[in-house]
Amino acid sequence: MARGRVMLTERSILTSTKCSNQRRTHGILAVALVFALLIPSLSHAATAQRKFTFTAEREQISIGPGLSYPAWTYNGTVPAPLMRVQQGDDVEITLINHTTEAHGIYTHAAQLNDESFAAPLGVNQLSYRFTAEVPGVFDYHCTAEPVLDHIAEGMYGMMIVDPKNGWPNGKASEVMLVQGEFYGTPDAHGLIRPDHSKMVEGQPDFVVFNGRIGRYDVGHPIPIKVGELVRIFFINIGPNLFSDFHVVGALFSTVYRSGNPADALHDVQTIEVGPGDGAVLEFRVYHAGTYMFMDHAMGHAYKGAMGIFRAVQ
Secondary structure, eight states, X not given: OOSSOOOOOHHHHHHHTTOOOOOOOTTOOOOSSTTOOSSOBOOOOSSSEEEEEEEEEEEXXXXXXXXXXXXXXXXXXXXXXXXXXXXXXXXXXXXXXXXXXXXXXXXXXXXXXXXXXXXXXXXXXXXXXXXXXXXXXXXXXXXXXXXXXXXXXXXXXEEEEEOTTOOTTOOOEEEEEEEXXXXXXBOTTSBBOOOHHHHHHTOOSEEEETTBTTTTOTTSOEEEETTSOEEEEEEEEESSOOEEEEETTOOEEEEEETTOXXXXXXXXXXXXXOTTEEEEEEEOOOSSEEEEEEESSHHHHHTTOEEXXXXXX
């Protein structure tokens, strides 16, 4: 490469992944408001009691063109289905496990003891209840050992606890993003076999949003509207890397750490989110065009943690 100034553009970064977004139709549904995207949502009754049922499943998933991964999943997708409740709701979560491995399920929104979340090998069903007392955006994941492998191999999802009086800034176009990591080198057929040693060392081969490399590349951007409030529900499942989430050409007018309106920041350029944490991020754009979103730790971006918003009038 010639010496001198190198301009880092959306096209150069996205092209470096050598991936386009070929959306997997299995389990991918629109959720929430008009521009909300791409994590399947579990339905619940319109009462104060919310019930969610998951099945632990082995599933060969596509994480990019020509790339496949033998994942552990909840309900066959990575990320797993979105759970959404309101502050104060009574929540019941059930996990059905017909695999030969032990699996559990733990949401960070629940304030219970460890025994509530883990099902030992041979127990094919686990249920627990809790009250969603604190608003925010939370991850949930498997609790069976080795937890590192179970998360890295796909057993994770997002849970939103909406504030009982609504979000302070009112309605918005909603986007749900889960940042995750895949560990393993593709073989000649594009099959990625999970690499435990890389997991322990924290050296992922791919860092992705919503389970796929290049899901929101320049050919498949997330649509937004000029001047309208956009609300991103963001979690970083890790299991190892911190994320420095940033939208090029925009400032976050409001950031709620862990998604809690009681912990608000304003006019933020980049927000650091550790593994197992989340944030709710609000912003507007004022000109039509494309706006890259990314993990501003550039090595993570070049491994796939990037995407595009396209703003229209």
